Every structure is written in C-alpha cells, then in structure tokens.
Amino acid sequence: MGTNPPGLVISAPASGLGKTTVTLGLLRAFRDSGLTVQPFKNGPDYIDPAFHRAAAGRPSFNLDVWAMDDGLIDAIAGQAAGADLVISEGSMGLYDGTTSQGVSGRGSSAEIARRFGWPVVLVLDVSGQAQSAAATALGFAHHPDAPDLAGVILNRVAGARHEMMVREEMARLGIPVFAALPRRSDLELPERHLGLVQAEEHPDITEAIGQLGAFLRDHADLDALRDAARGIERNGPGVWPKPPAQRIALARDAAFSFSYPHLLEGWHRAGAEILPFSPLANQAPDPSADLVWLPGGYPELHAGRIAQASTFREGLCRHAETKPVHGECGGYMVLGRALIDADGTRHPMTGLLGLVTSYQRRRLHLGYRRAHLTAAMPGQDAGTTLYGHEFHYSTILDQPDAPLARVTDASGNPVPETGSSRGTVTGSFFHLIAEAPA
Template sequence: MRPSGLLIAAPRSGSGKTTLTLGLMRALRRRGVKVAGAKSGPDYIDPAFHQAALGRDSLNLDSWAMDESLLAALAARASDGAELLLAEASMGLFDGVPAPPGRTGASADVAAALGLPVLLALDASGQAQSAGAVAKGCASFDPRLRVKGVVLNKIGSPRHLRLAREGVEAAGLKVLGALPKQADVALPERHLGLVQAAETAELEARLESLADFVSAHVDLDAVLALAAPLATEGSPRVALAPPGQRIAIARDAAFSFLYPHILAGWRGRGAEIVFFSPLADEPPPEADCVWLPGGYPELHAGRLAANGRFLAGLRDFAGERRVHGECGGYMVLGESLTDAAGDVHHMAGLLSVQTSFARRKMTLGYRDATLLADCALGRKGQRFRGHEFHYASIATLGADEPMAVAADAYGGAPAPSGSRRGLVSGSFFHCVAEVA
C-alpha cells in the first residue's frame, strides 16, 4: 500500500513549524502510526531532530537541487515501510529563488511534485480575524497546492482563539488545533543556529513534552485524515554516486553535516561506510576514499591541531587515495584555521588555503558547481547543485588550483570555488545532488 504524505508549512519562518512537526511525529509514533520524516530544502539540523523523534532517518527534498524524478525517488526511500510521511517545509511556503516553475527551492514545489496536502502552522500573535486573511492568501496563491487545514500558534487567551478561529473558518479553512503561548517548548539556540539533536540535553524528555503539548491541543485524527497518497512513481535514483566501494567518513562533534540522502544513496549502490573520529585522534581506517563533512571544527581547532595520529594518518592516506572536505572539512584540510579568539591552529596542510573565524561574515545560498578536474566528488565537467552556509572566511587561498567553478541562483557569473592538489579536494560547497 502506498504511504500517504503531508507537508507542514507556514507563511514565514518562526511560525512554529518545527514545534508542530516534532510534536506530531512523536505523538503519532506513540499511537502506533508508522511515520517517516522529510525536510524541504538544504538543512542539516531539522532532519536530525526528526530522526530522534521517529527512530529512523529523515531525508532532505530540495526542489532547486533535485528534479522531480529524484524528489520522487527520495520520497519513496524516505517513506519505505511507513504509513505516513510528514515533510517539514523551510522558511515561508512559497519562498525560493528565481527559477523555472517547480525548481525554485520553495517548499510549495515539493508539495506539488509529490502531491502533498499542506497543513499550515500559523502564528496568530498580534492579530485575530486577520489570521484568516493570511491563511486564505496561502491557500489561493498557488493553484497547484491544496492547503487543507490550519493549526494556530501562539494563542494568548480563549478570546484570542475564538476570534482567530472565526477568521480562518470564514476563509473556508479548517482549524485543526491551537497551540497556546508556551516558552518552555522552544528548542535552545547555539553556535550558528539551533542546537544539534545529539547535543540537546534531555532530548527524549523534550520530545515527549512536545508530543504531550501537541496531543493536548491538536486533533491528531483530523491531521491523519488530511494526508493523501504520495506521488512517488518512477525509477530509483541516487543524488550522488559513491566515491568508492569503502568510504571512510569523519563523524563526531566537529564533523556532523552529511545529508542522510547522500549516505542512503551510497549504501544503496553497495558502498560500505566506515566512520572514524578525528576528535578522538583516530586516523582514517582502510578505505578507498576519506570524506570530511562540514560541522564545527572551529570550536575544536586546538584539539584537532594536537591530534597527531589523525593528522599523520590523513596525510599518509592522501598520498595514495582520494580525500575530500566539505566546508568544515575543507578548513581542516588547509594550512591553518584561525578561531574566533584569533588563535591560529595548524591543520593538515594538504591544501594551501588558510581560513579564519576571527572576522565572521555569513555566506549563504545555493550553488551550481562544475568540476574542473576529476576528484572524489566526481569527474571533470560534471555539474552538481548544493549550497554554502558558513561564517568563516578565506584569509589566504594559496597556490592550489580551484576544484570547480560555481554560480549562485541569481544569475551571477561563475567563479572559481574550492581547492585541489593531487588526490585532495575541498570547498565550502555542500553537495545536495548531481545534475542529471
């Protein structure tokens, strides 16, 4: 039987999507529903919380980086063995980049491609009946979508709820629940964003509290009734070919950002994944390729610089086999990393780049990258879509050749990106999918 699906979206960020999504995931799981998770757009944090709430991986679905056939293949993989796929939107429901219809990166594109009805999380603070106008605008803005219900959030009183409910119902939409203002259900903030799931204190207790909170204020049966069968027909595809038959991946508090759909695709192609911890001073294990994901190496730079077994093992490995670093991994492959306090830490020296966190400058956005030479990511001339998100800057690029040329999603001219030397490559580019 084909699983059903539902997209939980909002008119803007900060409306309570994550609170509602995690609460529904855990609450429905507690009722015995086989629930799977997905996240629209490039995001490492939310899928990890989904995984904690559900006990199974949550995959990313990105309408800018992935065509419809890949979206369908990954949605089928994400929902395999499940009865219900709950997908969490990113930003506002229609927020994306300039692109042809269906490829803007907006969550609305994902909903349209997969036939997902929309449950709208609507922050009603500072308004009453006007909540209905906002809900009606979302419901009518894009004819491809079916906004089927609303959960009101940040309700301040019974009178506030009555007025906001009347406004939404006057707009022809069902109110499936109303979440009162409650500060203690929020997830804590941290370096560069939300606390990662693995670092959240008493995570199980928090998830149970969210499930209790949502169960008390949302009609779970009505939510289940909104879901519709997923449109996931099509041949299986993977987003990125594995860089070897046996892949050694750094995984610890410094290296944690690798998309589950990439790992699932590699395993689906028969690759063996072995993890090791640079923070524990572990050298790379025997493998065909080493992959250093992004993460927070700047928070552990002194420790990484002192871990001689890890650095020596990485250098030895790079003399014979491919090594690739994404974002934080790229920084560790370079000559040095300057932390927020201005202290310089010597890194692996496999690339000549020197990076710095001393002067924070946010770089954020989609990237379309074409490789200039063969490397662990792929072959010369291959195109990949992904994104950058970092506050670190390049203090000195050095003499290495660029790994790729990359353009943003706004029509900017392609520019050199990353570094390569011998069998080593890296950049601030996080790959989401190869361009078919």
Template sequence: MSGKGLLIAAPRSGSGKTTITLGLQRALVKRGLTVRGLKCGPDYIDPAFHAAATGAPSANLDSFAMPDTLLGQIAGEAAEAADIVVAEGSMGLFDGVPGEMGHTGASADIAAFCGWPVVLVVDVSGQAQSAGAVALGCVRYDERIRVVGVILNKVASERHRRLACAGMERIGLPVLGALSREASLILPERHLGLVQAGETEDLHGRLDALADAISAAVDLDAILAVAEPTDLPVTRHGAPALPAPGRCIAIARDAAFSFVYPHVETGWRATGATLLPFSPLADESPPETCDSCWLPGGYPELHAGRIAGASRFLAGLRRFAETRPVHGECGGYMVLGRTLIDADGTAHAMANLLSVETSFAKRKMNLGYRRAVLQANGPLGSAGQALTGHEFHYATIISVGDDAPFAMVTDPHGSAPVPAGGRRALVTGSFFHAIARFTGQP
C-alpha cells in the same frame, strides 16, 4: 500501497514549523503509527531530529537541487515504509529561487510533486483575525497545492485564540490546533540553526514533552484525516545522487563533523560502498583499510583547539592523503587548510593539505544554492561534471592560498562563475555541499 502524507509549512521562517512537526511526528508514533519524516530544502540538521522523533530514517527533498527521479525515489521509499509521512517545509511555503516551475526549491513544489496537502502553521503573535488574511493568501497563491487546515502557534490567551479562530472561520479554513506560548518547548539553537540532535540534552525527553503538548492542543484525528496518499508521477528508482568516492569510505563523524545528506550516504551504500566512521575529536585516524576519506561539514570552528591537538588524526590524515583521495566539505574544507582562526581570534594549525586559511572571528553569512562545475577529475566526478548543492557558513576565507580551484561556481541569480575551493594532488575541498549531479533535466 504508499502511505499517506502531508506537509507542515508556514508563511515565513520562525513560525514554529520544526517544533510542531517534531511534536506531531512523536505524538503519532506514540499512537502506534509508523511515521517517516522528510525535510524540504537543503537543511542538514532537521532530518536528524526527525529520525529521533520517529525512530526511522529521514531525508531531504529539494526541488531545485534534485532531479525528479531522485525526488520520487526518496519520497516514494519513505511513503512505502510508513503509515504516514509528516514532511517539514523550509522558510516560507513559496520561498525559493529563480527556476522552472516546480524546480525553485520552494516547499510548495514538493507538496505539488508528491500530492501532499499542506497544513499551515501560523504564528499569531501580534495579530488575531488578520492571521486569516495571511492564511487566505497562502490558500490562493498557488493553485497546484491545497491548504487543508491551520495550526495556530504562540497563542497568548483564550480570547486571543477565539479571535484568531474567527479569522480562519471567515475564510473557511479549519483550525486543527492552537498552541500557547511556551518557552520550554523551544529547542536550543546556535549559529547554523538548531543544536544538533546528538548534542541536545535530554532530546527524547524534550520530544516526549513536545508530543504531549501537541496531543493536548492539536486534533490528531483531524490531522490523520486530511493526509492523502502519496502521488508520484515518476519511477522510484535511479542512479545515486553522487558517485561514491570509493568502495570503502572513511567518513569523519562526531560533534565537529556531522553534516552529511542522508540521501547521499544511502546512495553510496546502494552502490555497494562501505562507510567506516572515525572521530577526529577522539584523535582517530582514517581507517587504513579504506580507499577514500570524506570530511563532512559541521562545527570544527567550535572545536579548533582539540582538532589542532589531535596529532594522531592529523598525521594519519596526511599519510592517507599521500596515496588516496581526501575530500572536505565546508567544515571539512576548513580542517584541510593551513589554519583555522576561532571566535576568540586564536589561530590553530590544521592539516595543511590545502593552502586555504579561514576565520570564524571574522564572520559573514554565506547562504544559498550553488551550481559547481568540477575543474579536474576527482572523488565527485570527472572534469566538467556539474553538481548542484548549497552553501551555508559564517566562516570567512582569510587567504585562498595557491591551490588550483576545485570548481567554478554560480548561483541561481545569474552570478558570473567564480573559482571555489581548492585541489592539491589527491586532496580536494570547498564550502560547497554537493546534493546531486546536474544533468540539465528536471
């Protein structure tokens, strides 16, 4: 029988969803429960924190970019392996993009799809009883979901707590916990979100501190009581989200290259593919035994000097690309290009396997879902294959160069197709992070 589940969500970003989710996950693990975390939306950092907090794999659930079969497979497998799934929403509970009902990318879509109740995190700083009106709006906005309780965050005093609780009592919404303002509970951040789990100093000590704070401030018995069995309407088995780019895949993995969606790697392994990690920052080349190379996104802009000086890595990558496909996503795309300009304005020579030149000195946020149609056969599929995915970066393109485009890309808001990325011989890349093949069916 599938384990129970619930969704931790909020009316808006910045309410404390991630810290409260991690604290709950860790606190329930310390109670002896088997816990799995899942993340709504395309965030590729939070699942690694969930995995650290629970000691078990985490993954993304994205109602815009994923077909129902894939959503059911990911959520179903997590629920079957756990006593409880503690999923984390993204942005505000109902925030999404234009799309069919249930396929907008909103966290509420996932709660409705999986049958999970919602526990609302409300940042009550600057308000008291009015927080009850905000919560009431969330309760009534979407009849597909059920908000079963609230956790108050950033409570200033005992009097503040009583006033905010009075607002929730007026609307009949149980208060499951109340956390005071505590700067030490904040996880470190950088320009793309939280500092990665593997780079966070004393991560497990921080997670234990979060668990202790949650255990003291939140009624864990009540949290367990409101969780409900996972209710999935579709099969939990399906094709991998993306085709494996090879049977043995060399994949860059270190502090500069880490943004790979867990469901993508899981799907590749399920087809029998082997993934062999290597570290460009350690000046390692792609293993010669592999038949394809994948450079994920990450933070190469913070390590541009080291990458430019990694002569064995760059020479080995160029040699590999002479006979086998190489693909770079976002940060990996930047490294495949001619130059990468760092935040100080210093230009660093990259692999020169594509002609793009990028800059982190000239920053502009690029964020949002994308639908990409491949322009030639390659590691992600045949020409004409459509993919759904996401783009999130601050780097800008100084010169696109003369390479043919990797894909034609649109967004969900009706934009005209534009060329994206580049391809030259066996090398491809773009800022687009692929999530799943698009079939035209939910």
C-alpha cells in the same frame, strides 16, 4: 509506478514561526499513537533531519526540487514505503525559493506539496493579531501556485479569548483549525548560528521531543490531521547517487556531522562500505579505506581539539600520500593550513591544502551553488556539473591552491569560493547534493 502513504506538508508564512516545533511534536505524537511516520525536509537543511529521526524513529531525508532530478526525488520519496503517514517539514515560507529555475523547480515547499499531492498545514504565529491571521491563511490558500491547504495550526496563542477570536474568523472563511498552541518558551530548542544545536549535542533530546509530543497530543486534533492527509503515486523506483569509492572513511562527530542522508543511503545501496571515525576522539581514518571524506559541521567550535589530534592528522596525511581526501565546508577548512576562531586564536589544521580561514571576520555565505568542476574530485571527473548548497560565516584569508570548480549561485552569478585541488586532496565550501542530470 509506486504508491506513497498519505502525507502532509508542515509550512508557514516565514521562518521562525514554529514549523520545527510542530513537526517534531507531530512526529512523536503520531509515533506514540502507534503509527509509522516517514519524515522529510524540504531543501538543503543539514540539522533538522537528525531531529526528525529522533522524533519518528525513522531516517528523514531532504527533498530538493532545485538541486535534484525526478529520478532522485522519486528514489527518496520511496523511503516512505511501509509507513502509515508522511510528515514533510517545509523550509522558510511556503512559496519561498530561488528566483531561477533549478533542475526540477525553484526549491519551494509549495512545489513539493503539489508534486506529491500532500496538503499543507500552515503554522501561524498569532501573537499580536487575531482575525487578521485568517486573512493570511486565505491569501496563502488562493495564491495562483497554491497546493491544497488542509488547514492551520495556531501557535503562541495568548489565551481562551484570543483563540476564540481567531477560530471564529477562520470558521467564517472556511479554514479548518487543527490546533491552538499556547505560548511555551520552555519547549523551545537551543539554537546557534546555523540553526538548531545539533540533535546529538542536545543534553536530553529524548526528553525534549517527548515533551513536544505530549504538547501536540494535548492541543492538536490528531485524528483530523490524519484524515486530511493525501498523496498521489510517484513515478517509479528512482535513481540513487553513485558512491565516490568502495570503502569510504567518513568523519562523524560533533565537528563533522553535516552529511546529507540521501547521499549516504545511495552509497549504501550501491554496496559501498562506510567506515566512520571521530577526529575529535583523535581517531585516524581506517588505513584500508579508498577515500576519506570530511563533511561539514562546526570545526570552529572544536578547533583547539582538532589542532591537538595528532593521530587523526598523521593518519589523514598518510592516506593522502596515495589516496584521495575530500572535505566539504567545515571539512574543507580542516584540510587547510589554519583556522582562526571567533576570538582571533589561530589553530593549525592538517595543512593538506593551503587554505586559511577565519571566523573572526564573519560574513554570511548562503545559497544554492552550481559547480562546474575544473579538476577531478572523488567520484566525479573534471567537466562534471554538480548542484549543492553553501552556508557558513567563515572568510578566506588565503587560498593558494588550484581551484576545484567554477562556481555560480542559483541565478548564474559567479561565486569567489571555488574550492581547492592539490594532488590527491580536494575541498569545497559547497555541500554536494546531486550531480547535474545528463
């Protein structure tokens, strides 16, 4: 058994209501007050954990009950050891998840809150309503699967009278209000098609998060929030994922940044050496590496530079002559023959796979994935089942290589994006989260 610090889950009725703004502001405000705060993110988000880290000064990790077993979840939760407080950001709405059971649940933020005993702080966008906001909060509190509701944070409040009307009805229904945040369009973080612009691309992330921290410090009752935090013991030390090789050359820059923190942590803990390199800086992978791993990211925004990166391409091709290469999503596209950008320009890629993809024909591919490997990939034998997530807008124009896996969505429906396998090179559109439990 292990003891976690007390925590809170920051959730909302839906996406786009201010969860990330509030979470980042609270992380920075509590940090500035002298607390050590451990951030987490519910679900398969690639971007928010980097913002959490910038705000808290401490790595953030995904917690995912659909794709992770108890051992991995407990291992990740153990990263909170030594912290004073846990702040876990939810995904979508509090009860939103898949319609089918995964490894440990359906993937909702409510399940994470119940599992660790972290009360929920519900962020409510009260623009366009007043007393009705309290009815929304009351409904969430009395859902049959409800975790403890600590209270609410009111977002986009129009003024003092508006705040009073909402607060009085919340008080009448016995719902604590921890903050009333006025409308501040200047504090919104820039976005693109997969969510926020990445933290490392933000022009001044330190200043932006500092402003959010000051905003929450000025308008939230931080002492009451900390007093509301709770938690329960976790089951044990947990089990981290195994590394796919001993020396792993990992692409890492603005085009290749979607690496799940728990995977890298597991690789480090097992003694693997991570050798970062930047394709955008025309760097070749370390020739001593046992494996080259190309994560997802935004290669479509940098396709011209990648196409011109001859040192990167030649080094990658030399490696693939004798040793494995694997790409996920954006990394998978770079392993192909060509990538067609949103303007219709065709950019030659590395050609290690026959894949041709296009962003000119945009179509959303989104959701959890189960992949039963029909070919081996680094660290995984054929026949293994993997759990992952897919989120991209690219369309496959040509995929001549052997499939990597039989892939289904969370409900078991077949997915046509099977990944590819050719010699030492493999790739998939799904981002690996965890191996299926034995």
